[in-house]
Amino acid sequence: MHVMILGAAGMVGRKLIEKIAREPLAFGRPVTRLTLADAFQPPVPESLRSVSTALTVDLAGAGAADRLIEGRPDLIFHLAAIVSGEAEADFDKGYAVNLDGTRALFDAIRQAGLAASAYVPRLVFASSIAVFGTPFPEVIPDEFFTTPLTSYGTQKAIAELLLADYSRRGIFDGIGIRLPTICVRPGAPNKAASGFFSNILREPLVGEEAVLPVSDNVRHWFASPRSAVGFFVHAATVDTARIGARRNLTMPGLSALVSEEIEALRRVAGDKAVALIKRVPDPMIERIVAGWPTQFDAERASSLGFKAETSFDEILKVHIEDELDGRIA
Amino acid sequence: MHVMILGAAGMVGRKLIEKIAREPLAFGRPVTRLTLADAFQPPVPESLRSVSTALTVDLAGAGAADRLIEGRPDLIFHLAAIVSGEAEADFDKGYAVNLDGTRALFDAIRQAGLAASAYVPRLVFASSIAVFGTPFPEVIPDEFFTTPLTSYGTQKAIAELLLADYSRRGIFDGIGIRLPTICVRPGAPNKAASGFFSNILREPLVGEEAVLPVSDNVRHWFASPRSAVGFFVHAATVDTARIGARRNLTMPGLSALVSEEIEALRRVAGDKAVALIKRVPDPMIERIVAGWPTQFDAERASSLGFKAETSFDEILKVHIEDELDGRIA
Numbered sequence: 112m113h114v115m116i117l118g119a120a121g122m123v124g125r126k127l128i129e130k131i132a133r134e135p136l137a138f139g140r141p142v143t144r145l146t147l148a149d150a151f152q153p154p155v156p157e158s159l160r161s162v163s164t165a166l167t168v169d170l171a172g173a174g175a176a177d178r179l180i181e182g183r184p185d186l187i188f189h190l191a192a193i194v195s196g197e198a199e200a201d202f203d204k205g206y207a208v209n210l211d212g213t214r215a216l217f218d219a220i221r222q223a224g225l226a227a228s229a230y231v232p233r234l235v236f237a238s239s240i241a242v243f244g245t246p247f248p249e250v251i252p253d254e255f256f257t258t259p260l261t262s263y264g265t266q267k268a269i270a271e272l273l274l275a276d277y278s279r280r281g282i283f284d285g286i287g288i289r290l291p292t293i294c295v296r297p298g299a300p301n302k303a304a305s306g307f308f309s310n311i312l313r314e315p316l317v318g319e320e321a322v323l324p325v326s327d328n329v330r331h332w333f334a335s336p337r338s339a340v341g342f343f344v345h346a347a348t349v350d351t352a353r354i355g356a357r358r359n360l361t362m363p364g365l366s367a368l369v370s371e372e373i374e375a376l377r378r379v380a381g382d383k384a385v386a387l388i389k390r391v392p393d394p395m396i397e398r399i400v401a402g403w404p405t406q407f408d409a410e411r412a413s414s415l416g417f418k419a420e421t422s423f424d425e426i427l428k429v430h431i432e433d434e435l436d437g438r439i440a
Numbered sequence: 441m442h443v444m445i446l447g448a449a450g451m452v453g454r455k456l457i458e459k460i461a462r463e464p465l466a467f468g469r470p471v472t473r474l475t476l477a478d479a480f481q482p483p484v485p486e487s488l489r490s491v492s493t494a495l496t497v498d499l500a501g502a503g504a505a506d507r508l509i510e511g512r513p514d515l516i517f518h519l520a521a522i523v524s525g526e527a528e529a530d531f532d533k534g535y536a537v538n539l540d541g542t543r544a545l546f547d548a549i550r551q552a553g554l555a556a557s558a559y560v561p562r563l564v565f566a567s568s569i570a571v572f573g574t575p576f577p578e579v580i581p582d583e584f585f586t587t588p589l590t591s592y593g594t595q596k597a598i599a600e601l602l603l604a605d606y607s608r609r610g611i612f613d614g615i616g617i618r619l620p621t622i623c624v625r626p627g628a629p630n631k632a633a634s635g636f637f638s639n640i641l642r643e644p645l646v647g648e649e650a651v652l653p654v655s656d657n658v659r660h661w662f663a664s665p666r667s668a669v670g671f672f673v674h675a676a677t678v679d680t681a682r683i684g685a686r687r688n689l690t691m692p693g694l695s696a697l698v699s700e701e702i703e704a705l706r707r708v709a710g711d712k713a714v715a716l717i718k719r720v721p722d723p724m725i726e727r728i729v730a731g732w733p734t735q736f737d738a739e740r741a742s743s744l745g746f747k748a749e750t751s752f753d754e755i756l757k758v759h760i761e762d763e764l765d766g767r768i769a
Binding site for chain 1: 573583584585587589591594597598604608609685686
């Protein structure tokens, strides 16, 4: 089968590529062709080099979507996006990529299907819990309305609506998945407001200090990078007849306090690791985080077989296995 | 103030124009300029001729939105749309007008605001309960999610999201209002699946027969044309600070059975009127209607002062006053 990943150079894209390299039958059939596209040059693992094409492309560029769909991929992962902060700062760029780029992709599939019969690929779209905006209940149910408070969340919510309508019309077979905050996020500390959730685990595990800018009793919604990849693989293969018309699903996750993160770190790496967490309250980050969802009842996705971690001990175990070769400082 | 009505030739548009003609201070300040636009030539009442400009325009046409906004209307009613059946039958046309046309309008306002400071008009958008799709609870609450099952409903839900984001960014001061089924709809019987709800009242009141294609215990959600105009006028003047970021509101309405319509008709016009209703079951219409919402808890809109009828007797009274000069056959 021909698999295409848009946004292949991002963190989840890279992990998905690694998964395909490790498990060539992850989608049931062998991947005989792999198209990797991103605004930045995507990485291609050695073992996939013979079947892969890596493209540097701007999804919002004229004709870009049509060229991507020319090769009639059977399975499309659409992970490409201008991230939240940039979409808020640059109105035009956010709408151009996250809305117009997504719609161009969807319409390119439609045109391909009109031109050649029976082209109806599976399309898995990375949505976000940013489609929700305060105020919301402590535990957000599957049927709660989407009232985003950012342009990014608005663009994701619109893409979800388009995905459902195009799927209903049989243009493609789409699923939108709303990811929890990915933790432990690999790589260097970044300046995202959510970065500290990962930093306070990742850095102490390698003997480095990390800053905690919020109080210990902040609650948030998490899943590991391994679970995120698992969501995408499951979405690629699940029987969509079971999903019906409501194609956008909040993924399961772990609702946990910062203090639970810290206690899991203590169990795994001891007091000396915990001592590397420096408390430096940042009222602005406190305020931003206070506007984020803390827990979902992801009943629909769970009943469809999507799975995430159920404790921070598991999330740490995944990180240590996948990123640290099983070794901690 | 300069008021613009897009979709001025439609039923609600015409009634809104008549309201302005009758009550020049309906919006608090005198209407010194009235721009009426539609794909069809909109009507201009005699008394408004001196302040009105009537334009025949395709909102989806190149540059159309920019030209409409050139005159910097202070208050914009956006009622223009490709209706449900046509948007479903003609994919491209529905998206071109209901999504792209709406976005072009919103972006034209944004460009006007960037070019000249302090241009932030009030914008009232006609949305629809078609943003909801089955299955839903018997009474749909304000926080229920929007999962439309038509392209029309999808386009309305997307426009709602854009309206909220553009309002949040201060580009305009928007309100989206989701109208109940308008009843009694004036004019000739039409072929819309919902037409019979009005036909079985309007026709017998003038001594004509009407067909009832569904059972008496079908429940639906109604408001009179007068209430619909009232919603738009109230939306034009309500303090949006009270609404907050969630700019799209399900309007209040009357949840009633077909049998309640018929009994109200009997009270007003007697058994001879009721005898003009011919029961001709139509399984296709039964099936379509079964997928429609039957009742909402429109608590937010009600608390903001939006009002509808609370009985079919009232709805009939409005029809007899507004359409029949108080006389029945």
